[in-house]
Amino acid sequence: MADKVKVLADLSTLTKMCRSKSDGATLVIEEKEINNKIADLKAEIEEEKSTSAEDNYDTSAEMADRNIEIISKKIIQNLRSDLKIKNSEMDKLKVEEEEKSNDLNNTKRTRKSYEKYIASMQDRIANSTDQEVIERYNTLISNTEEKIKNVDRILTGLEEAYAEVQTKINAVSDDINVTELNISKKQEQLSEAQKNLESKDTYIDKTKADRTEKKVKELEEKVDKLTARLEEIHNDPKYLEAKIKDIIQEGEDAFDARDYLVKLLNKCSKVPYMNVDIDNALEEELLRATQARDAFANEIDSKTYDVMETVNPEQIRVEYLNTRIEKWNEELTALENKIASIDKDDEFDYENKTKTLDGLIDSLRQELVDYKKAYESEPESNLTQKATLKVALDEKQADLNAAIEIASKFRKDEAHDIADASHMIKVDVEELKEKIEKANNEIEEIKSRLMSKKSGMIDIGAQNRDREKLKELAKVVIDIKHRRTFEEKPIEIAKRLESELGLDLVNAAFNEAPASDPVVSEEPRGVKVVDEKVIETNKVETEEKPAEETPAEEPVPVVDVPTNDLAAELDNYIANLESPAA
Amino acid sequence: MGLKTNTIISLENNEKYVVLNETMYGGVKYFLVMGVDDERNVIPTNVAIVEEIIDGADTYVDRVKDPELIIILTRILKSQI
Numbered sequence: 001m002a003d004k005v006k007v008l009a010d011l012s013t014l015t016k017m018c019r020s021k022s023d024g025a026t027l028v029i030e031e032k033e034i035n036n037k038i039a040d041l042k043a044e045i046e047e048e049k050s051t052s053a054e055d056n057y058d059t060s061a062e063m064a065d066r067n068i069e070i071i072s073k074k075i076i077q078n079l080r081s082d083l084k085i086k087n088s089e090m091d092k093l094k095v096e097e098e099e100k101s102n103d104l105n106n107t108k109r110t111r112k113s114y115e116k117y118i119a120s121m122q123d124r125i126a127n128s129t130d131q132e133v134i135e136r137y138n139t140l141i142s143n144t145e146e147k148i149k150n151v152d153r154i155l156t157g158l159e160e161a162y163a164e165v166q167t168k169i170n171a172v173s174d175d176i177n178v179t180e181l182n183i184s185k186k187q188e189q190l191s192e193a194q195k196n197l198e199s200k201d202t203y204i205d206k207t208k209a210d211r212t213e214k215k216v217k218e219l220e221e222k223v224d225k226l227t228a229r230l231e232e233i234h235n236d237p238k239y240l241e242a243k244i245k246d247i248i249q250e251g252e253d254a255f256d257a258r259d260y261l262v263k264l265l266n267k268c269s270k271v272p273y274m275n276v277d278i279d280n281a282l283e284e285e286l287l288r289a290t291q292a293r294d295a296f297a298n299e300i301d302s303k304t305y306d307v308m309e310t311v312n313p314e315q316i317r318v319e320y321l322n323t324r325i326e327k328w329n330e331e332l333t334a335l336e337n338k339i340a341s342i343d344k345d346d347e348f349d350y351e352n353k354t355k356t357l358d359g360l361i362d363s364l365r366q367e368l369v370d371y372k373k374a375y376e377s378e379p380e381s382n383l384t385q386k387a388t389l390k391v392a393l394d395e396k397q398a399d400l401n402a403a404i405e406i407a408s409k410f411r412k413d414e415a416h417d418i419a420d421a422s423h424m425i426k427v428d429v430e431e432l433k434e435k436i437e438k439a440n441n442e443i444e445e446i447k448s449r450l451m452s453k454k455s456g457m458i459d460i461g462a463q464n465r466d467r468e469k470l471k472e473l474a475k476v477v478i479d480i481k482h483r484r485t486f487e488e489k490p491i492e493i494a495k496r497l498e499s500e501l502g503l504d505l506v507n508a509a510f511n512e513a514p515a516s517d518p519v520v521s522e523e524p525r526g527v528k529v530v531d532e533k534v535i536e537t538n539k540v541e542t543e544e545k546p547a548e549e550t551p552a553e554e555p556v557p558v559v560d561v562p563t564n565d566l567a568a569e570l571d572n573y574i575a576n577l578e579s580p581a582a
Numbered sequence: 583m584g585l586k587t588n589t590i591i592s593l594e595n596n597e598k599y600v601v602l603n604e605t606m607y608g609g610v611k612y613f614l615v616m617g618v619d620d621e622r623n624v625i626p627t628n629v630a631i632v633e634e635i636i637d638g639a640d641t642y643v644d645r646v647k648d649p650e651l652i653i654i655l656t657r658i659l660k661s662q663i
Contacts, residue, residue, distance in 0.1 A: 276609055281611060282606055284606060284658070285605075285607065288658070525635055525642065526642035526644030527594050527597070527644070528641070529585070529593060529594075529641045532586070532591050532592075534589050535588055535622075536588065559590070559618070569626055570629060570656050570659065572627075572629075
C-alpha cells in the first residue's frame with residue numbers, strides 16, 4: 001500500500017509548483033452545481049425543441065381555409081348556373097334583335113318604295129296636262145301618303161321595340177361580365193385556399209417558431225459558458241489535487257487517480273523553468289533576468305513619455321517647423337546685418353569716397369582757374385606757347401568733367417543701395433517675420449490640441465507598452481525564483497509517485513519512453529551525442545565526478561585549450577556568421 | 583544524460599568537440615565547444631555554440647544559427663572566460 005503521507009506531500013508540492021490561487025473544495029462544489037445546471041438547461045432545450053412543432057401549428061387557420069374551399073366551390077357552381085341562364089337569355093335577345101332589325105329594314109324599304117312611287121307620280125303629273133290623269137295620280141299620291149303615315153307609325157313602333165331589345169341586350173351583357181368576374185375572383189380564392197391546404201407549413205406560426213429558436217440559442221449559449229467554466233475547473237491544479245486526495249484518502253483504487261495525476265504533472269511540466277535543474281546556469285540566468293528588469297525599470301523611471309519626444313505626426317511636423325523657423329531667423333539676421341551695413345556705410349564707404357572726390361574736384365577747379373589765367377595772360381604774339389597752354393587747359397577741363405561724372409556715379413550707386421535696403425525692410429523682412437509667426441502659431445495650435453486631450457502630452461500607448469515589457473521581464477525573475485523554491489523537478493516527483501502508486505505516469509505526462517522499452521520517436525533537431533569522455537583541461541579545474549561515473553582504471557586525458565585565443569575566436573565566430581568555421 | 587563541461591563528445595556524424603563552458607538562456611542550456619581531431623588536439627578555429635536537446639535517454643546538440651542569439655550568448659560566455 002502506498003505511503004499516503006508521502007504521496008500527499010508530493011501532491012501538495014506539485015500543486016504549489018502550478019501556483020493556482022483557487023480553493024480545491026470550492027471548485028469541487030462548483031463543479032457539482034455546474035453539472036446540475038447544465039443538465040437542467042439541456043432538459044429545457046429538449047422540451048423547447050420537442051413541443052415547438054405542435055405549439056406553433058395554427059389549426060384554426062386550416063379550418064378557415066377548408067371552409068373557404070367548400071363555400072367557394074358552391075358559389076362558383078351557382079354563378080356558373082346563373083351565367084348559363086344569362087347566356088341563354090342573351091341568345092334569345094339576339095334572335096329577337098335580328099327579327100326586329102329585319103322588320104325595321106323591311107318597313108323602311110316599304111316606305112322608300114312608297115316614296116319612289118309618289119315621286120314617279122309627281123313627275124308624271126308635272127309632265128301631264130290631262131286633268132283626269134292628274135286627278136287620278138293625285139288620288140293615288142294621297143292614298144300612298146296615307147300609307148306612308150301608317151308605315152311611319154309602324155316604323156316608330158318597330159324602332160322603339162328594337163331599341164328596347166338592344167337595351168335588354170346591354171343589360172344582360174353587363175350581367176354576364178359581372179358574373180364572369182365574380183367567378184374569376186372566387187376561383188382565385190379557391191386556388192389560394194387549396195394551395196394553403198396542400199402545404200402544411202403555411203399554418204406554422206413563424207414568429208412563435210423564431211421566438212422558440214431564439215430561446216433555444218440562448219440556452220445553448222448558457223450551456224457553452226458553463227461547459228467552458230467546467231473545463232477551467234477540470235484543469236485547475238487545486239481541483240486536481242482535491243480529486244486525487246479524495247481517492248487516496250478514501251482508500252479507493254489508485255488507478256482512478258491516474259488521469260488527474262497525469263494532468264497535474266503535465267501542467268507542472270509546462271510551468272516556466274520547472275523542468276530545469278537548479279545549478280549555476282540557472283543562477284546566472286536569474287542574475288541576468290534581474291539585471292534586465294532593474295535596468296529597464298530605471299530606464300522607464302527616467303522617461304517622460306512626452307508626445308513630442310516620440311515619433312508621431314505632431315512631433316514630425318513640430319520638428320520640421322522648428323527647423324524652418326531657425327532657417328528663417330538666420331535669413332532675417334543676414335538681412336538685418338546687410339541693412340545695417342548699408343545704413344552705416346560699412347561695406348563701400350561711400351562717404352569717404354565722396355569726400356575725397358569732392359576734394360579732388362575742388363583742386364581740379366582751382367587748377368582750371370589757374371590754367372585759364374595763364375592762358376589769358378599769355379600774349380597773342382606767342383602763338384606756340386598759347387597753343388600749348390590751350391591744350392593743357394582743355395585737358396584740365398576734361399579731367400574736371402570726368403571727375404564730376406565719377407562722383408555722380410558714386411552717388412547713384414549709393415542711392416541704389418539705400419533703395420535696396422528700404423525694399424528689404426518693407427518686403428523681405430516683413431515676409432520672413434510673417435512666416436515665422438505663422439509657424440509659431442501652428443506649433444502652439446498643435447500643442448494646444450494635444451494638451452486638450454485627456455491624455456494630454458503623455459504618450460499613453462508607449463507608456464503601456466513599456467509597462468507590459470517590464471511585467472514580462474519581472475515575470476522571468478518571478479518564474480526562476482519560484483523554481484528555486486523546489487528542490488526537485490516534476491519528473492522526479494512523478495517517478496516516485498509511479499513507484500509508490502504502481503501507475504504509469506512518467507510516460508503519459510512527459511511523453512518519455514521508459515528505459516526498458518525504448519520507443520523510436522520523431523527525429524529531434526541536432527546531431528546525436530554517441531560518446532562522452534571526461535577530460536582535464538588547462539582552462540578550468542575538472543569537476544568532481546561521482547565514483548561510479550569514472551572508471552578507476554582509466555587515466556583522465558588532458559587537453560590543452562588555447563585560452564588566449566578563445567575570446568578572439570568567439571569574435572571571429574560572430575564576424576563569420578554567414579560562413580561558420582566548422 | 584545531458585552535456586557536461588570538460589568532456590569530449592563524439593557525435594553521430596563523427597565530429598568531436600571539447601565542451602568548454604555552459605550557460606542558460608530562456609530556460610535552454612547552451613554550451614561553448616571547440617573542435618578536436620582524432621588525436622585529441624584542439625582545433626582553435628573550430629568554435630561553436632550548441633544547444634542541448636534531451637530526448638528520452640539520448641542527448642542531441644544543435645548548432646545555434648540565429649545571429650542575434652549568438653551575439654547574446656557570446657557576450658555571456660566571454661564573460662566566463
